[in-house]
Amino acid sequence: xxxxxxxxxxxxxxxxxxxxxxxxxxxxxxxxxxxxxxxxxxxxxxxxxxxxxxxxxxxxxxxxxxxxxxxxxxxxxxxxxxxxxxxxxxxxxxxxxxxxxxxxxxxxxxxxxxxxxxxxxxxxxxxxxxxxxxxxxxxxxxxxxxxxxxxxxxxxxxxxxxxxxxxxxxxxxxxxxx
Amino acid sequence: xxxxxxxxxxxxxxxxxxxxxxxxxxxxxxxxxxxxxxxxxxxxxxxxxxxxxxxxxxxxxxxxxxxxxxxxxxxxxxxxxxxxxxxxxxxxxxxxxxxxxxxxxxxxxxxxxxxxxxxxxxxxxxxxxxxxxxxxxxxxxxx
Numbered sequence: 001x002x003x004x005x006x007x008x009x010x011x012x013x014x015x016x017x018x019x020x021x022x023x024x025x026x027x028x029x030x031x032x033x034x035x036x037x038x039x040x041x042x043x044x045x046x047x048x049x050x051x052x053x054x055x056x057x058x059x060x061x062x063x064x065x066x067x068x069x070x071x072x073x074x075x076x077x078x079x080x081x082x083x084x085x086x087x088x089x090x091x092x093x094x095x096x097x098x099x100x101x102x103x104x105x106x107x108x109x110x111x112x113x114x115x116x117x118x119x120x121x122x123x124x125x126x127x128x129x130x131x132x133x134x135x136x137x138x139x140x141x142x143x144x145x146x147x148x149x150x151x152x153x154x155x156x157x158x159x160x161x162x163x164x165x166x167x168x169x170x171x172x173x174x175x176x177x178x
Numbered sequence: 179x180x181x182x183x184x185x186x187x188x189x190x191x192x193x194x195x196x197x198x199x200x201x202x203x204x205x206x207x208x209x210x211x212x213x214x215x216x217x218x219x220x221x222x223x224x225x226x227x228x229x230x231x232x233x234x235x236x237x238x239x240x241x242x243x244x245x246x247x248x249x250x251x252x253x254x255x256x257x258x259x260x261x262x263x264x265x266x267x268x269x270x271x272x273x274x275x276x277x278x279x280x281x282x283x284x285x286x287x288x289x290x291x292x293x294x295x296x297x298x299x300x301x302x303x304x305x306x307x308x309x310x311x312x313x314x315x316x317x318x319x320x321x
């Protein structure tokens with residue numbers, strides 16, 4: 001009797017895993033897409049900031065290499081069934097571990113010097129107004145920026161994260177086989 | 179989509195509030211850079227950015243937009259945070275009033291999200307102490 005009950009439980013767990021798999025993948029793909037957007041939208045002079053994003057779940061973290069150069073794709077750690085079912089609404093934590101991240105995100109002021117090499121991304125020229133990275137009066141001035149002012153706040157608070165998540169979760173829903 | 183109406187719905191009450199202070203505090207919006215470099219004079223910088231526009235909803239209207247509002251207060255460095263926080267309070271009060279405004283039958287209906295901050299920063303080289311808040315906004319143009 002007990003053996004038959006264990007068999008039913010194992011079958012139920014397998015069915016549950018199979019049913020949840022598209023959603024678990026959908027959440028992971030959403031997180032990856034968000035990081036890709038942030039890499040594309042954000043500033044990139046040497047590329048170290050673009051390659052310093054990390055995606056963390058409750059149990060695992062995947063980190064960018066922090067290397068200079070073109071942005072590298074970052075894969076999200078796959079959630080376990082229990083993490084997907086029982087953890088709070090916050091499934092992933094996305095952060096940038098570059099030492100100058102707050103400056104690149106336009107959150108704090110800093111001072112800027114030419115690093116001795118040209119940016120890997122097209123830059124806009126202008127005159128620096130304040131110590132905020134993107135705060136340039138666009139024109140023919142000596143200063144440059146490789147992403148517009150407040151690019152990060154606009155992305156996070158302007159609804160684009162919701163759009164990314166709904167795109168991949170809709171796709172996950174279409175992949176469910178009943 | 180009437181971007182200018184949305185911008186005006188956010189900018190006008192903030193401008194009025196800072197102009198009503200004694201002495202009035204200069205406010206600079208997007209694409210206005212009247213601040214002389216390295217000035218020690220206090221001022222307010224307001225940036226309004228658009229995220230998603232014409233987002234389909236359950237209503238027939240697609241004249242909806244979402245975006246971010248970023249307010250930075252620049253005050254004299256080395257004098258403590260009090261003045262900066264006083265000016266931030268002025269801005270936050272305006273945002274709270276906007277959220278308490280009833281939905282009009284015409285014009286622009288605006289709602290703001292949670293306010294992130296304030297965060298403060300200063301550097302050795304810049305002459306200001308900077309306070310920053312940001313929030314999300316959702317607007318529907320009703321006319």
